Amino acid sequence: MLKQFRRPGYLIQFLLAHGTLFIYTLIALFPVFLVVINSFKNRRAIFRSPYTIALPFEPYAENWDTVGYETVFKRAHFDTYFTNSLIVTVVALLLILIIGTMAAFALAEYRFKGNTALGLYLALGIMIPIRLGTVSLLRLIVNLGLINTLTALILVYTAMGLPLAIFILQQFMRQVPRDLKDAARVDGASEYRIYWMILPLVRPAIGTVMVFNMIPIWNDLWFPLILAPGEATKTVTLGAQIFLGQFVTDWNAVLASLTLSAIPVIVLYILFSRQLIRGLTAGAVK
Amino acid sequence: MPMNKSRKSFPTHIVVFLAPAVIIYTLFMIYPLVDSLRLSLYAPAQAGGEAFVGFQNYEKLLTHELWAPRLQGALKNNFIFFLFHMFLQNPIGLLLATLLSSHIVRGKAIFRTLIFTPTILSFVLVGFIWRLILSPLWGISGDFLAIFGIENQPWLGLENTALPTLSLISVWQFIGIPMMLFLAALIAIPDELLEAARVDGATAWGLFWKIKFPLILPTVGIVSILTFVGNFNAFDLVYAAQSELGQPNYSTDLLGTFFYRTFFGVQLQPGNPTMGATIAGVMFIVILTGVLIYMFGWQRRLLKLEIEL
Numbered sequence: 282m283l284k285q286f287r288r289p290g291y292l293i294q295f296l297l298a299h300g301t302l303f304i305y306t307l308i309a310l311f312p313v314f315l316v317v318i319n320s321f322k323n324r325r326a327i328f329r330s331p332y333t334i335a336l337p338f339e340p341y342a343e344n345w346d347t348v349g350y351e352t353v354f355k356r357a358h359f360d361t362y363f364t365n366s367l368i369v370t371v372v373a374l375l376l377i378l379i380i381g382t383m384a385a386f387a388l389a390e391y392r393f394k395g396n397t398a399l400g401l402y403l404a405l406g407i408m409i410p411i412r413l414g415t416v417s418l419l420r421l422i423v424n425l426g427l428i429n430t431l432t433a434l435i436l437v438y439t440a441m442g443l444p445l446a447i448f449i450l451q452q453f454m455r456q457v458p459r460d461l462k463d464a465a466r467v468d469g470a471s472e473y474r475i476y477w478m479i480l481p482l483v484r485p486a487i488g489t490v491m492v493f494n495m496i497p498i499w500n501d502l503w504f505p506l507i508l509a510p511g512e513a514t515k516t517v518t519l520g521a522q523i524f525l526g527q528f529v530t531d532w533n534a535v536l537a538s539l540t541l542s543a544i545p546v547i548v549l550y551i552l553f554s555r556q557l558i559r560g561l562t563a564g565a566v567k
Numbered sequence: 568m569p570m571n572k573s574r575k576s577f578p579t580h581i582v583v584f585l586a587p588a589v590i591i592y593t594l595f596m597i598y599p600l601v602d603s604l605r606l607s608l609y610a611p612a613q614a615g616g617e618a619f620v621g622f623q624n625y626e627k628l629l630t631h632e633l634w635a636p637r638l639q640g641a642l643k644n645n646f647i648f649f650l651f652h653m654f655l656q657n658p659i660g661l662l663l664a665t666l667l668s669s670h671i672v673r674g675k676a677i678f679r680t681l682i683f684t685p686t687i688l689s690f691v692l693v694g695f696i697w698r699l700i701l702s703p704l705w706g707i708s709g710d711f712l713a714i715f716g717i718e719n720q721p722w723l724g725l726e727n728t729a730l731p732t733l734s735l736i737s738v739w740q741f742i743g744i745p746m747m748l749f750l751a752a753l754i755a756i757p758d759e760l761l762e763a764a765r766v767d768g769a770t771a772w773g774l775f776w777k778i779k780f781p782l783i784l785p786t787v788g789i790v791s792i793l794t795f796v797g798n799f800n801a802f803d804l805v806y807a808a809q810s811e812l813g814q815p816n817y818s819t820d821l822l823g824t825f826f827y828r829t830f831f832g833v834q835l836q837p838g839n840p841t842m843g844a845t846i847a848g849v850m851f852i853v854i855l856t857g858v859l860i861y862m863f864g865w866q867r868r869l870l871k872l873e874i875e876l
Contacts, residue, residue: 302666417598447588
């Protein structure tokens with residue numbers, strides 16, 4: 282390393298590369314940072330000194346104020362929204378994984394008439410966005426009596442996530458050695474048992490599928506707005522949108538609700554960022 | 568062999584494995600898509616219900632004085648929105664990925680994680696965060712632009728700056744996706760290949776254009792088509808930042824907001840499901856064209872290139 286530094290060109294390259302990355306990191310984070318620090322200030326300080334940090338202890342306490350958070354907790358049911366988002370995301374993810382692995386297993390394992398055609402049929406949805414069918418989807422959901430229910434969102438997100446899930450899982454299932462399955466069959470294991478046995482072997486693919494689906498489901502605004510806009514079924518994203526629209530002139534409340542909706546996602550992201558990035562990079566290679 | 572077994576007796580287990588996926592996918596994805604295309608050929612009838620009108624809705628959308636300007640506006644805006652992503656987001660994403668895969672960079676994991684952060688936030692948060700930052704009332708953007716001697720303006724409020732500003736916000740949010748996909752492709756390039764070129768005296772610049780870029784061409788294609796489909800399907804960010812009207816004066820109206828407005832109605836204008844379905848039909852045609860060009864134009868070319876090499 283040190284020897285390399287003696288080459289003048291190397292030092293310039295080193296500084297340029299790190300400088301670019303550092304500047305871009307600032308661009309990516311600064312807006313979010315600014316919102317978070319200002320959500321804990323009084324209104325005057327938000328406008329007079331937006332770049333300082335306020336904390337609940339001296340010497341930073343001069344501008345400390347949590348009135349925004351008080352408004353949010355009084356006027357919006359963020360706890361309900363949060364529970365709704367959590368239920369929808371977790372159940373939809375589970376369904377995508379269970380149903381997706383089953384279908385992928387069948388497509389990868391058995392040679393039956395129409396296998397390829399069925400695989401192509403299921404892959405159609407990777408490229409064509411489900412949103413384009415919204416007019417009919419809304420009618421269907423109304424006819425099924427599922428309007429303003431979390432079930433509607435769960436079913437739609439499951440349908441939306443299945444194509445890519447099956448596509449990715451299938452590739453991984455094909456790589457599981459045949460001998461393993463045939464040995465189990467000789468031992469008299471049922472096909473269902475073999476499926477169950479395969480699951481732990483495709484864990485990386487399951488991680489990738491979870492990562493690809495989690496964020497879009499949690500952040501979606503379109504379907505909650507159209508299929509479940511009721512107060513009891515609002516998700517965090519929709520709840521924040523409506524709250525922000527109503528309180529647009531109350532800077533404290535706006536900053537506080539933005540922080541409240543961003544923090545859980547950012548915390549989760551920091552906790553799972555390694556898996557997420559591994560999933561993204563593993564899924565991307567071909 | 569399982570094949571013989573399944574031929575002998577009815578393969579119940581195959582049906583059990585496939586049925587849930589096929590049913591849910593068909594019912595909640597394929598059926599609505601097909602039925603929505605069917606609805607685009609219908610219009611509300613005077614006697615109630617809906618009557619078949621052939622391609623009249625499409626004709627109306629293309630020629631009627633109330634519809635055509637909105638469709639053209641949304642198409643044009645959507646195309647500009649796409650160009651910003653294609654020629655700004657993707658090249659910057661590639662640049663960042665190249666830096667992150669470079670052997671001279673330290674702390675790659677930290678940079679990677681931090682730069683990806685905006686991508687995990689919802690459109691609603693991103694839309695409002697930028698509305699605040701760009702608000703002349705708060706003056707944050709003014710402080711920063713002053714460093715470069717640029718005069719601050721209500722960037723999201725003026726007709727000629729709203730769409731570029733909104734596109735840049737979207738680029739800011741999504742740069743993480745092309746960055747990660749390019750990074751994955753760059754990491755997959757064998758080290759020996761790069762080392763051999765380096766020994767032959769290749770510069771970093773030459774190494775990138777002569778070796779790395781040709782090898783990641785498949786990813787360039789994937790990123791391009793993902794960008795295309797995502798952009799022509801966009802709605803949320805405009806809705807959160809500029810409302811479903813694509814304000815100011817429809818200057819940020821995209822196909823997604825036009826579709827939403829037509830379907831649900833806005834202010835005094837009542838919703839019109841069949842015209843909504845027609846706009847979805849147009850979006851379907853646009854997206855399908857992009858996908859087909861990718862599959863038959865781009866991928867086939869790549870295959871030929873690979874064979875020649």
